[in-house]
Amino acid sequence: MLHYDSIAGLVREAEQKGRRISELVLKDQAEVLETTELALYEKMETDFLVMTESVQTGLDKNQRSMSGLTGGEGYRMNRYAEKGGGLCGELLGRAIARALAAAGCNASMGRIVAAPTAGSCGILPGCLVSLREDRGFAERDIVMSMFTAGAFGMVIAGRASIAGAQGGCQAECGSAAAMAAAALVELMGGTPRQCADACAIAISNQMGLVCDPVAGLVEIPCIQRNVSGLVIAFSSADLALAGIGSQIPADECLDAMRQVGDAMSPSLRETARGGLAATPTGRRLQEQIFGTQPSDR
Amino acid sequence: MNIFDIIGPVMIGPSSSHTAGAVRLGRVVNKLIDRRELMRVEITLSGSFAQTYKGHGTDRALLAGIMGFHSYSPEIRNALDIAKERGIGYVFLFQDIQGAHPNTARIHYFLKDGGEGIMQGASVGGGNILVSQIDGMEVSFNGESSTILVMHRDKPGVIAAVTQLMHFEFAELNISSFHLTRQNKGGRAIMTIEVDGQPPEGLLPKIRSIPNVENAILIRRI
Structure with missing residues (x-):
């Protein structure tokens, strides 16, 4: 049985057995959930198909959020990326569009x-659907x-x-980016140790990021933070694959992340009372959507 | 925790607590109604639910759950219209419920046959819920295990009859949690029984046939 209490443990297990982390996890989870590996694989495949659909849905030109605060970002970024790729190049540009689309x-x-x-639901699809559709990776490897x-x-949870x-x-x-970075490394043929490095780098890069949703909605800045998470996932994976590891081991990064989270003021933990939510514009938008009621009734 | 607690659930956005959790609270009411015909609901939103329900679709999500849809059903988006089509009346009220969790809803339902009931519960994060009151009586369950609610008269021997039935007729059934509350001595009472695994077919009708039991419903692991 696998233990999910340390990244180092997962890496050690995979190295000893000479297998990919994903293979060990599939076997282990089939045992834990008392089902077959095939059934478990198919469930994950369904999740990937839903992710792919969520990207398609969000790329629609007329996509609008429930509040009306956001909409159409995926469509605009996709158009831009297709016209020469912009600064990031076509692969990353279109991956950014997909992250925006799923979050939208x-x-x-x-x-x-x-x-x-749900708030970070664009990062994995942005990475994985892009490798499937733009780089031709086999669906089986992606799943x-x-x-x-x-x-x-x-382990992060x-x-x-x-x-x-x-x-x-x-x-x-931050967690979504670290998870995606590890998956990207494995897809690119990296070692379990490199997966851990990519995770550590992604976590280090987002250490301290606060949760400050304007009007308490999963829109501003959440949708665009899916983009920064995706870009960090790609860059962290590339660093690890290039042999540039993390000096601080992944597990220590996670312990630090927990301590930083504990030290955060409650106003910066999804209460919409600090950060961007508390800016004059953030407050104005909140009033625009919700008015002064119903909370003051 | 398993892998699908991390990659998943499949859900209708935008918020696991304010949308998916709200659907699940609604689904508890759906189970309480138990296929009887619903006429109208009065839904009281408290705390953060009251403040941000509109942008999260909490109102649609609760109604969708009451009508039996799941947290992954696309119908959630149009739940208000679907309720109108089905002739189900609804009204949303806003009131801070004293001492309640910030994401609390109280759902008062009225049936065509004249019956009615009230459920109060909270969405406590990540789509998880905690039901705290049914018909004014305190309960406590989260829907993570299969939960059997037995509405009955507070009379000696009813608990023994229910647990004996469970033990002798369904020997493999294991109770993981048991809780009893009552309105007053000899009045209405509720047993909240959480069990491991899936309760077998045929259990509920047998519980219902026990003297002084008014109804028994199963809220399957959601």
Whole structure:
């Protein structure tokens, strides 16, 4: 049985057995959930298909959020990326568009896969759908990499947090980026150790990020933070694959993340009382949507 | 925790607490109504639910759950219209419920056959819920296990009859939690029984046939 209490433990297990982390996790979880590996794989495959659909839905020109605050970002970024790729190049530009699209789908009450949360639901699809559609990776490899992402997520949830209300945005978009980075490394043929490095780098890069949603809605800045999470996932994976590791081991990064989350003022943990939510414009937008009621009734 | 607690659930956005959790609270009411015909609901939103329900679709999510939809059903978006089509009246009220969790809803339902009931519960994060009151009586369950609610008269021997039935007729059934509350001595009472695994077919009708039991419903692991 696998233990999900340390990244180092997962790496050690995979190295000893000479297997990918995802293979060990699939086998282990099939045992834990008392089902077959095939059934578990198919469930994950369904999650990937829903992710792909959420990207498609969110790329629609007329996508609008429930509040009307946001909409159409995925469509605009996709148009821009297709016209020569912009600064980031076509792969990353279109991946950014997909992250915006999935997060926009969420904001317009579309169907998404929380990965690990609804607020950070654009990062894994942005990475994985892009490798499938723009780089021609086999669906089977993509789906398998999600077991690695999920295993890293379980360690993060146990050692730190995946809830904005507990650990700020580092716990949501930070965790999603770290999970995605590990999956990307595995897809690119990296070693388990490099997966851990990519996770450590992604977490280090988002350490301290606060959760400050304007009007308490999963829109500003959440949708665009899915983009920064995605870009960090890509860059962290590339650093690890280039052999540039993390001096601080992944598990220590997670312990630090937990401590930083605990030290955060409650106003910066999904209460919409600090950060961007508390700016004059943030407050104005809140009033524009909700008025002074019903909270004052 | 398992891998699908991290990659998943599949849900309608935008918020696991204010949308997916709200659907699940609504689904508890759906189970309480138990296929009887619903006429109208009065939904009281408290705390953060009252302040930000509009942008999160909390109102649609609660109604969708009451009508039996899931947290992944696309119908959530149009739940207000679907309720109108089905002739289900609804009204949303805003009131801070003293001492309640910030994301609390109280749902008062009225049935066509004249019956009615009240459920109060909270969405406590990540789509998880905690039901705290049914018909004014305190309960406490989260829907993570299969939960059997037995509405009955507070008379000696009813608990023994229910647990004996469970033990002798369904030997593999294991109770993980048991809680009893009552309105007053000899009055209405509720047993909240959480069990491991899936309760077998045929359990509920047998519980319902026990003297002084008014109804028994199963809220499957949501």
